[in-house]
Amino acid sequence: xxxxxxxxxxxxxxxxxxxxxxxxxxxxxxxxxxxxxxxxxxxxxxxxxxxxxxxxxxxxxxxxxxxxxxxxxxxxxxxxxxxxxxxxxxxxxxxxxxxxxxxxxxxxxxxxxxxxxxxxxxxxxxxxxxxxxxxxxxxxxxxxxxxxxxxxxxxxxxxxxxxxxxxxxxxxxxxxxxxxxxxxxxxxxxxxxxxxxxxxxxxxxxxxxxxxxxxxxxxxxxxxxxxxxxxxxxxxxxxxxxxxxxxxxxxxxxxxxxxxxxxxxxxxxxxxxxxxxxxxxxxxxxxxxxxxxxxxxxxxxxxxxxxxxxxxxxxxxxxxxxxxxxxxxxxxxxxxxxxxxxxxxxxxxxxxxxxxxxxxxxxxxxxxxxxxxxxxxxxxxxxxxxxxxxxxxxxxxxxxxxxxxxxxxxxxxxxxxxxxxxxxxxxxxxxxxxxxxxxxxxxxxxxxxxxxxxxxxxxxxxxxxxxxxxxxxxxxxxxxxxxxxxxxxxxxxxxxxxxxxxxxxxxxxxxxxxxxxxxxxxxxxxxxxxxxxxxxxxxxxxxxxxxxxxxxxxxxxxxxxxxxxxxxxxxxxxxxxxxxxxxxxxxxxxxxxxx
Numbered sequence: 001x002x003x004x005x006x007x008x009x010x011x012x013x014x015x016x017x018x019x020x021x022x023x024x025x026x027x028x029x030x031x032x033x034x035x036x037x038x039x040x041x042x043x044x045x046x047x048x049x050x051x052x053x054x055x056x057x058x059x060x061x062x063x064x065x066x067x068x069x070x071x072x073x074x075x076x077x078x079x080x081x082x083x084x085x086x087x088x089x090x091x092x093x094x095x096x097x098x099x100x101x102x103x104x105x106x107x108x109x110x111x112x113x114x115x116x117x118x119x120x121x122x123x124x125x126x127x128x129x130x131x132x133x134x135x136x137x138x139x140x141x142x143x144x145x146x147x148x149x150x151x152x153x154x155x156x157x158x159x160x161x162x163x164x165x166x167x168x169x170x171x172x173x174x175x176x177x178x179x180x181x182x183x184x185x186x187x188x189x190x191x192x193x194x195x196x197x198x199x200x201x202x203x204x205x206x207x208x209x210x211x212x213x214x215x216x217x218x219x220x221x222x223x224x225x226x227x228x229x230x231x232x233x234x235x236x237x238x239x240x241x242x243x244x245x246x247x248x249x250x251x252x253x254x255x256x257x258x259x260x261x262x263x264x265x266x267x268x269x270x271x272x273x274x275x276x277x278x279x280x281x282x283x284x285x286x287x288x289x290x291x292x293x294x295x296x297x298x299x300x301x302x303x304x305x306x307x308x309x310x311x312x313x314x315x316x317x318x319x320x321x322x323x324x325x326x327x328x329x330x331x332x333x334x335x336x337x338x339x340x341x342x343x344x345x346x347x348x349x350x351x352x353x354x355x356x357x358x359x360x361x362x363x364x365x366x367x368x369x370x371x372x373x374x375x376x377x378x379x380x381x382x383x384x385x386x387x388x389x390x391x392x393x394x395x396x397x398x399x400x401x402x403x404x405x406x407x408x409x410x411x412x413x414x415x416x417x418x419x420x421x422x423x424x425x426x427x428x429x430x431x432x433x434x435x436x437x438x439x440x441x442x443x444x445x446x447x448x449x450x451x452x453x454x455x456x457x458x459x460x461x462x463x464x465x466x467x468x469x470x471x472x473x474x475x476x477x478x479x480x481x482x483x484x485x486x487x488x489x490x491x492x493x494x495x496x497x498x499x500x501x502x503x504x505x506x507x508x509x510x511x512x513x514x515x516x517x518x519x520x521x522x523x524x525x526x527x528x529x530x531x532x533x534x535x536x537x538x539x540x541x542x543x544x545x546x547x548x549x550x551x552x553x554x555x556x557x558x559x560x561x562x563x564x565x566x567x568x569x570x571x572x573x574x575x576x577x578x579x580x581x582x583x584x585x586x587x588x589x590x591x592x593x594x595x
Contacts, residue, residue, distance in 0.1 A: 063176075064401055069117060077179040077403075077410040081119040087404050088123045088148040089439065090141070092134040100432045109426075110437040113415075118407050122439050123148075142166070149399040150440070152209065152391050156534045158198075161394050162205050163592065168395040168402055169203035177406035182413050185445035189521055194444070197389045197532050200593055206392030207405065210443045217385040217526060218278030218372065219516060221352055223344035224505065225366040226253035226260075238282050238312070238375040241345070245321040248344040263322035264343030266331030269554050270547070274334040276554075277384070278347035280309040284378035287554075288547065289386075290531040290586055297530055297586050299579060300384075301550055302571040308377060310567060313558045327555060341365065347372070350513045353506040361498040361506075364490065368505050369513045371520060382527040383520070389532065393440060408440035417445055419469060449507075452476050453514035460484075479503035533593060536585035542578025549573060 065082040072078040093105065103109065105127070114120050125148045126141075128134035138157055141147055147166065161167045178186070186195060190211030198206040220241065227234075227244065230251055235241040245262025247253065253260060266274040270288045280287050285308065286300030293303075300306065316322045323343050326334065335352075337343050339359050346352065350369070357367050374381045395402050415426040416435055427435045435441060456477045458467040468474045482488070483500035490497045506512055520526055535543070553570040556562040575583075 063403075072179070072414075075179050075410075077177040077182070077407055078117070078414065079407075080117060081404075084115075084119050084121055085401060085404055086121045086123050087150065087399075087408075087439065088125050089150045090134070090138065090148055090152070091124045091127045092131065092152065093127050093129040094436060095130050097436065098432060100434070103437075105437070108437040109434060110439065114408060114411065114439060117411060118404075120404055120408060120439075147396045150393050150395050150405055153206075153394050154391055155389070158206050158392050158394060159534060159593070162200055166394075166397060167205040168397045168399060169205060170207060170395060170402055170405070171199075171202075171204045173395075173402040173406050174204060174207075177403040177410070179410040179414065181418055182406075182410050182444075185413055185417065188445060190447070191444040193528065194389045198392055206394050207409065207440075207442065208389045208444075209391045209393065209441060210389075211445075211447075216349060217383045217520075218275075218281060218347050218349055219352075219369040219513065220278060220372050221338075221346045221348060221357070221367050221369050223248070223253065223365065224368040226344050229253055229255060235370065235373045237373050241373050242312075242316065242321070245316065245345055246319070249321045253344060254341060258341070260341070261321065261323040261343050263316060263345045264334050264337055265322060265326040265346075266329055266334035267327055267551075267555075268331050269551055269558075271331050273348035273352055274331040274346055276309070276313060276347065278372050279313065280306060281383045282372050282378060283309040283312065283375045284380055285309045286384045286527065288550070289384045289529050291527070292530050297583070297590055299574075299583060302574050302579070305379065307564060307567040308375075310554060310557045311564050312375070314560060314564065317558050318560065327559065338367075339363065339365075350517065353513050357506060358502055361502045362495065364494065364498065366501060366505060368511060369516060371516050371525070380527070382525050385526045385528055388529075405440055408438070409442050412438045412441050413444070417443070448472075450514055450518065453508045453512065453518065456480055456508050457510065457515075476503060476508050480509060483509075530590065530594070531586050533586075533589045536582060536589065538578050538581040538585055542582060546574060546578055546582075549577065 063076070064085070066076070066079040067082060068074065068079045091105065100108075106124070111122060114122065126137060128137045135154060135157070138151055138153055141151065142157065142160055142164075145166075153161065158167070185191060188211070191208075194208035194211050195204065198204060198208050220235075222235070222244070226248055230247045230253055232244050232247055233240065235244055248260055248262040263279075264274060265276060269276045271277070277287060283305050285303065285305035287306055287309075289300040290297050291300050291303075313322070317324070323329075323334070323337065329337070334343075335346075335356050338346055339356055341360075341363075353367075353369060360367055372383055393405060395405055412435070415421055416423065416438075421427070425434070427433075452470075452473050455467045455469065455473045459465055459473075459477055460480065465474075465477070468477055479500045480503055482496070483504040488496050503509070504512070508514055549570070553562070553566065553573075557564060557566060
């Protein structure tokens with residue numbers, strides 16, 4: 001609760017900032033954020049036929065004079081400026097940092113390396129210890145207009161700076177200075193989405209510090225051993241899933257006569273786990289999400305498809321194939337029933353595979369994740385994904401050499417994310433976190449676990465261990481191979497068998513979560529929420545009560561306390577009690593930030 005109050009306070013400050021900035025702006029402030037004029041790049045050193053190891057001649061194509069580094073010949077983005085360049089910035093000091101001997105914030109391996117490789121000096125104009133204090137200082141800098149060359153900012157501050165024309169367009173800088181490795185890293189879907197969310201009216205106004213985070217969508221998890229015990233087919237449609245839920249409830253799937261149910265749900269119906277989000281997606285409904293419809297952004301909770309999903313849930317409840325205690329169980333309690341062998345179907349995000357399902361595997365149970373089987377009535381077969389960008393770097397419009405920020409990002413990526421990177425030296429050795437000393441950080445690229453899945457799959461399919469390029473890949477491959485070979489068995493070593501089966505079924509095998517994520521991302525099955533902004537005024541005052549109303553009404557309809565026709569009443573109440581105001585604000589946001 002404390003952290004929530006702090007976040008709300010920050011957002012309130014940001015909202016006031018927008019008004020203050022608009023009031024204080026000079027009458028000549030341009031409607032679009034200014035940008036440094038791109039120099040003429042018609043004669044860059046790589047085009048002159050000169051030795052790529054030496055770009056110290058007179059023709060730099062309009063770029064600031066530089067010399068290629070021997071380690072990176074031909075890479076403009078990792079070349080060293082001929083003259084020192086100072087970059088001013090703010091610094092968030094970690095409250096619990098432990099410094100390596102002889103190092104501190106002002107003198108450390110990254111400061112030295114950035115100067116040696118790029119000839120870039122860092123001038124920290126102010127510091128703040130702790131995130132709350134840092135954000136307050138950022139807000140003061142914005143209001144005063146006293147901005148360093150670059151600042152790391154949160155979403156509300158990014159919106160304030162963008163609206164006020166205080167964020168430089170980094171499109172040219174990225175296109176000109178991005179290294180080959182960085183270009184590859186930001187070509188993955190998660191990174192593309194992060195940069196898309198940072199682009200306004202065709203201008204890249206922020207450099208995201210991390211991917212947007214695909215994977216924040218739901219799967220259906222099923223007791224695979226129960227399904228096989230009952231000789232039931234893999235569910236391909238929601239009708240198949242309902243038949244499976246019937247069998248799990250009435251056909252003694254565990255073979256011991258205990259009470260079991262099909263679907264397990266918690267009392268918070270819209271949540272990241274043990275919820276009905278994924279169930280609703282199967283009917284083309286997207287509760288508590290914003291969706292594009294007929295040229296406007298509307299809320300998925302009040303669309304007709306949601307009524308169809310609630311009608312089906314009411315059917316499941318009446319037929320006794322969902323746990324009737326969901327009204328009293330919070331979502332954590334509902335998840336523990338999966339471990340206890342009470343319920344055999346659950347909708348959740350991918351991480352249910354990492355908690356609590358491993359505990360079930362140690363009990364000898366077998367779970368498997370499936371892509372949500374869609375109902376025939378669904379107008380589109382996609383699942384909702386939430387993937388908002390967090391912190392970004394925003395560059396002062398008056399900074400004359402924005403390419404320096406991209407150069408610093410290139411160096412960070414090269415030293416911490418490249419396959420040949422010395423992570424113990426540049427990222428951390430278990431005792432010290434070195435990467436926090438880098439001036440600019442950005443953890444883009446493919447998901448490590450996804451890379452493991454691809455490598456292990458290739459090694460098995462091609463019978464070629466050369467695909468396994470890291471120790472983790474080798475270790476995961478050994479688990480998968482052990483499970484395929486059947487050694488050890490559950491009787492011989494229950495713990496080892498459970499671990500091997502978990503890695504095969506849930507994590508990295510051909511039907512695992514990462515296999516499904518890969519399939520869904522490449523087959524256009526993900527529906528991105530079009531609203532990725534900060535909380536609007538109405539959201540801050542009305543959203544909590546509207547969510548409570550939604551949960552109460554959905555519960556009443558599922559259990560039959562209210563008829564399905566009550567959904568129309570709910571829509572009217574939702575709009576009257578703040579939903580219409582929220583919707584208008586979201587569309588106003590979209591008119592600016594989605595241009």
